Amino acid sequence: MKIGEASRVSGVSARSLRHYEDEGLIVPGRCSNGFRDYCPSTIDRVLVIRSLLESGLPVRLIREFLLSLTDGPDVGMDVVRAEFLHEVQSYRDRLAARIAVLSDQQAALDAYLREARRTGL
Structure with a gap:
């Protein structure tokens, strides 16, 4: 088509x-x-x-996964799947760490704004 x-x-x-x-x-x-x-x-x-x-997966990771699927019959699908899931988990963990940092920054800004409103800054 x-x-x-x-x-x-x-x-x-x-x-x-x-x-x-x-x-x-x-x-x-x-x-x-x-x-x-x-x-x-x-x-x-x-x-x-x-x-x-x-x-949310990056194109790089998707490309690597898709290429591994076409590498040939000698590559076991269980191995490919396990490696891909490991990469996805690692990406998710890095994302969670970034979210934690952003949440801490947001909490700090919220505290600053509360204090600023309380003291009339």
């Missing part, structure tokens, strides 16, 4: 589909006229990519 139909079917804009291709996340086929040709398996991959991006 052409990019317009792929966009409609996947719910992802044509611009995003081209971006996913530029980032190496998908490789659509090409018609004889040079137009992109999206097969059902590429659409399935787009849906996975969209879900992972919506959960």
Whole structure:
């Protein structure tokens, strides 16, 4: 299917589909006229990519995961899945640490504002 139909079917804009291709996340086929040709398996991959991006994972991590899926039959899926989940957990932990720092900063600012209002600053 052409990019317009792929966009409609996947719910992802044509611009995003081209971006996913530029980032190496998908490789659509090409018609004889040079137009992109999206097969059902590429659409399935787009849906996975969209879900992972919506959960906040960086493109780098998604690309590494998707590349590991196409490395060949000698790579065990259990190993790939375990490594990916480890990376996701690590990313989540770093995110949680950043949230904790931001929460502490917010609490400090709230305390400052309370004190400023109390003393009339």
